[in-house]
Amino acid sequence: MRQGRLGASTPARGGGVTWSLGEVEALARKAARGGGLTWGMADEAAKAVLWLVSFGLPGPDALAGYLQDFDEVDRSSSLPTDPLSDTWRAASGQLCPIATGTVLSDLQRSDVSLTLHSLSWPLLFLPFAAWSTNTARLEWQGVTFQWFDASLCVSAENQALLSNHARLASLSPNTQDTGKHFKRAWRADLSEATLQDLTHFAARTYAPETDASKLSGAGAGLKDED
Amino acid sequence: MSETPRIDLRSPEMVMKLARMGSFHQSRLSFMRQLLRRLSSENWRFETSVFDIDARGVGHAVYTAHGPERSYSLVAFAHDLPPEMRSDRVIATAWDTTFTLFDGVPEQSDIHRLHANVPLQEEGRISGQELTLSRANRSVRLWDHVVSRLASGQQPDAELVDQVGYLMRTTAVYGSGKFGAADREAIADRDECHGPFQVEMLTVYLIRTFVMDLVEHMARALAPETAVKLDPAMRRRFGIGNSTGLGMAPFLVTHPALLNAWISAREEALARVRSVAQASEAEITHFRQAAARARLHAYGWHSEHPIQIEKLNDLRVDMDRLLAHLETVDLTAPQPWEALHLWAETQLTVEGQEMLVSLLMEPYGPLVDELAHCMATDEAMCWRIDGTMTTTALRGILEDVYGWALDLDWEAQAPQARVWYVSENKLEPRLGERFEEPLSDYEQPLSPGRDAARLYRDLDEDEPLAAFLMRHPEHRHIARRAQISARMSYAEIRDNTIDAAMLPIDMLRMKLSFFGASEFDPRSDRWVRITMFQHAPFPDELSACAKDDWALPPLPEAAE
Numbered sequence: 141m142r143q144g145r146l147g148a149s150t151p152a153r154g155g156g157v158t159w160s161l162g163e164v165e166a167l168a169r170k171a172a173r174g175g176g177l178t179w180g181m182a183d184e185a186a187k188a189v190l191w192l193v194s195f196g197l198p199g200p201d202a203l204a205g206y207l208q209d210f211d212e213v214d215r216s217s218s219l220p221t222d223p224l225s226d227t228w229r230a231a232s233g234q235l236c237p238i239a240t241g242t243v244l245s246d247l248q249r250s251d252v253s254l255t256l257h258s259l260s261w262p263l264l265f266l267p268f269a270a271w272s273t274n275t276a277r278l279e280w281q282g283v284t285f286q287w288f289d290a291s292l293c294v295s296a297e298n299q300a301l302l303s304n305h306a307r308l309a310s311l312s313p314n315t316q317d318t319g320k321h322f323k324r325a326w327r328a329d330l331s332e333a334t335l336q337d338l339t340h341f342a343a344r345t346y347a348p349e350t351d352a353s354k355l356s357g358a359g360a361g362l363k364d365e366d
Numbered sequence: 367m368s369e370t371p372r373i374d375l376r377s378p379e380m381v382m383k384l385a386r387m388g389s390f391h392q393s394r395l396s397f398m399r400q401l402l403r404r405l406s407s408e409n410w411r412f413e414t415s416v417f418d419i420d421a422r423g424v425g426h427a428v429y430t431a432h433g434p435e436r437s438y439s440l441v442a443f444a445h446d447l448p449p450e451m452r453s454d455r456v457i458a459t460a461w462d463t464t465f466t467l468f469d470g471v472p473e474q475s476d477i478h479r480l481h482a483n484v485p486l487q488e489e490g491r492i493s494g495q496e497l498t499l500s501r502a503n504r505s506v507r508l509w510d511h512v513v514s515r516l517a518s519g520q521q522p523d524a525e526l527v528d529q530v531g532y533l534m535r536t537t538a539v540y541g542s543g544k545f546g547a548a549d550r551e552a553i554a555d556r557d558e559c560h561g562p563f564q565v566e567m568l569t570v571y572l573i574r575t576f577v578m579d580l581v582e583h584m585a586r587a588l589a590p591e592t593a594v595k596l597d598p599a600m601r602r603r604f605g606i607g608n609s610t611g612l613g614m615a616p617f618l619v620t621h622p623a624l625l626n627a628w629i630s631a632r633e634e635a636l637a638r639v640r641s642v643a644q645a646s647e648a649e650i651t652h653f654r655q656a657a658a659r660a661r662l663h664a665y666g667w668h669s670e671h672p673i674q675i676e677k678l679n680d681l682r683v684d685m686d687r688l689l690a691h692l693e694t695v696d697l698t699a700p701q702p703w704e705a706l707h708l709w710a711e712t713q714l715t716v717e718g719q720e721m722l723v724s725l726l727m728e729p730y731g732p733l734v735d736e737l738a739h740c741m742a743t744d745e746a747m748c749w750r751i752d753g754t755m756t757t758t759a760l761r762g763i764l765e766d767v768y769g770w771a772l773d774l775d776w777e778a779q780a781p782q783a784r785v786w787y788v789s790e791n792k793l794e795p796r797l798g799e800r801f802e803e804p805l806s807d808y809e810q811p812l813s814p815g816r817d818a819a820r821l822y823r824d825l826d827e828d829e830p831l832a833a834f835l836m837r838h839p840e841h842r843h844i845a846r847r848a849q850i851s852a853r854m855s856y857a858e859i860r861d862n863t864i865d866a867a868m869l870p871i872d873m874l875r876m877k878l879s880f881f882g883a884s885e886f887d888p889r890s891d892r893w894v895r896i897t898m899f900q901h902a903p904f905p906d907e908l909s910a911c912a913k914d915d916w917a918l919p920p921l922p923e924a925a926e
Contacts, residue, residue, distance in 0.1 A: 157491055157546070158493070158494065158546070159546065160494070160543030160544075160546055160547060160548065160549045161543065161549050161551070162542055162543030162544070162549050162550070163543055163544070163545075163546070177839075178839045178840045178842060178843070179810075179811040179842075179843045180811075180835075180839060180840070180841070180842020180843035180844075180845070180846060181839050181842055183842075183843060183846070184842075187746075187749070215839075216837075219836055223832070223833075223836070239836075239839070242751075242835070242842075243753075243832060243836060245750060245751070245753075246751050246752075246753025246754075246831065246832035246835060247753050247754070247830075247832050248752065248753065248754055271750060326494060326548075326549065326551075326552045327494055343790070345788060345808060346788050346789060346790040346793065346808065347787045347788065347789055347790060347796075347798070347805050347807075347808035348790050349789050349790045349791040350803070
């Protein structure tokens with residue numbers, strides 16, 4: 141059995157396991173931190189994944205792929221070099237979707253005309269774009285997302301949603317809703333592989349147990365069985 | 367009732383100190399009392415649809431609460447637990463009883479599914495149809511005593527009952543999506559679930575009822591000829607226990623908007639009562655009775671822990687002083703509660719001052735109870751960082767909210783002696799010693815004071831926060847907290863959560879007091895036992911107890 145609370149929670153009987161969104165968010169946060177993001181950035185990654193799964197989108201899969209691609213990579217050169225311009229590139233050549241997304245979200249830019257060169261895991265950038273403007277479209281090869289307030293629709297080719305790299309992504313004003321509309325999802329499915337990957341990254345945030353910490357850490361004290 | 371002149375709220379610098387928060391008591395705004403007010407005013411109906419438990423105490427039961435729109439069912443599993451496996455610690459793997467709150471009325475297939483999972487607790491899975499997961503262990507000394515007394519046709523010894531206060535202790539009540547349960551967001555738009563921890567409180571309330579039925583059942587199984595039931599007045603002396611450890615403490619730091627909502631409601635309630643221009647005769651009588659009952663409560667509260675023994679001594683002396691003062695003070699004078707409040711600030715310890723805060727609310731349901739509606743919030747509403755704020759403006763916030771931390775010497779060991787971390791084994795929050803164990807790499811972001819001081823130190827030029835955070839992502843979490851605290855005065859504990867002398871039980875008590883817990887009994891500096899729903903009416907008594915007057919022990923003459 142795998143380590144970790146999520147991983148260890150295989151149902152004894154009943155089948156059809158789904159995850160609460162809170163569980164997915166908590167796992168994503170720990171995994172992102174374990175994957176090297178600071179706590180504040182890990183919070184952003186977790187909220188992004190939460191937003192994606194609440195539309196039934198494969199945010200956990202994207203996060204797992206992203207963490208693998210960026211493991212041990214210095215993200216400081218994966219930010220837009222000139223965030224006030226309309227064309228974003230990274231010094232490293234690869235824009236990190238989480239770091240780039242937080243820049244967009246932090247800047248609160250009211251315009252929505254932006255071209256991003258070489259954006260990794262573009263699906264993870266989508267929530268930040270949606271938080272930044274209440275209506276816009278985000279496109280990369282094979283995928284067009286459009287949103288207006290809380291309504292989101294997509295037209296996408298298979299596989300392109302989980303593309304690990306968009307040579308060119310663009311954020312532009314919304315025109316009209318086309319494609320499939322999303323419904324609010326209250327539960328999430330996690331593939332075995334994604335669960336394992338995220339659990340693996342999350343485990344890096346856990347301190348190894350020692351006998352001393354087991355006793356003192358949780359606070360042994362007066363007896364508890366009376 | 368006139369409310370002029372309006373008294374200001376107490377300052378966050380005063381309220382948000384751990385020593386004060388660790389002296390909070392239950393009040394009209396507590397979540398248990400909110401729940402019972404609703405169950406009573408909406409005439410909820412209760413039924414025990416299954417009670418299939420054998421003479422050894424093994425089986426299951428289903429208790430359903432029917433509200434105006436929906437029903438909720440406690441599904442209880444009773445086990446035959448060998449004594450050597452009984453432990454309240456989160457590291458336990460088996461319990462006397464295990465529970466889930468089902469959203470609706472379960473069918474046989476649900477019971478089968480839950481039977482395979484709920485007894486496993488953390489190692490099992492529940493689904494979006496369940497709202498909570500919980501377990502409880504017997505208080506062995508009281509359980510055996512009550513079973514044998516009832517079996518022989520006698521009532522239990524009142525003194526022993528009061529000493530322990532409950533027959534079973536819950537050791538966790540998980541909700542909000544834990545282990546597969548429904549997310550809070552999925553049910554928060556229901557009236558009955560909107561307030562904080564309402565499904566958790568309903569779970570515990572139904573557990574208490576089940577436990578009392580179970581003990582009578584066991585006595586009957588032992589001696590069907592002679593066994594009797596508990597007298598109603600005796601029955602109400604039993605609450606349900608709870609053991610709570612460190613796991614609860616980080617919640618207060620990770621939910622700043624919610625913390626602000628709770629404290630704001632309480633402080634607003636206090637300010638409203640202090641602002642009352644003139645108290646009526648009925649209000650004065652109500653207050654005097656509540657104060658006398660609180661004194662009784664203080665004297666009946668047991669703890670073996672040195673810290674709590676000292677606090678209890680403080681509280682008892684405070685209650686004596688308060689009652690003596692009430693003999694002489696003229697409560698018919700203008701703004702009597704403000705005068706009493708000012709008196710307490712100089713004459714009582716923090717324990718007594720905070721008890722007075724709770725007592726002042728007692729006569730003023732119409733003024734106070736509506737504030738319960740302000741105690742839920744959505745953390746997401748204030749979560750996004752405003753990167754257009756200048757770092758100069760942020761410095762101002764840091765000086766205002768975290769001034770106490772900027773003044774500390776963070777090079778010294780004592781202010782940063784502790785580390786909050788999560789252990790590999792049980793995945794529970796722990797507290798370690800930074801300079802004795804290699805834990806710093808695993809530190810959780812639960813030390814806002816130190817982190818604010820670090821951020822402050824690195825704010826070197828005037829620029830938009832967005833630009834600063836691009837260079838300093840390590841400060842992002844605390845920049846967010848600072849912006850939240852700038853908008854919400856009570857969002858941040860204004861004390862050092864990693865200091866060598868910090869007492870986690872202060873954080874636990876603050877949260878548990880909002881639940882409505884009483885009889886805080888720390889078992890170390892980091893876990894605590896409490897009693898919940900002691901003296902509360904049982905489901906069949908709710909209609910006769912519409913006054914929300916149960917939370918303090920009855921005076922002897924009123925007990926019958």
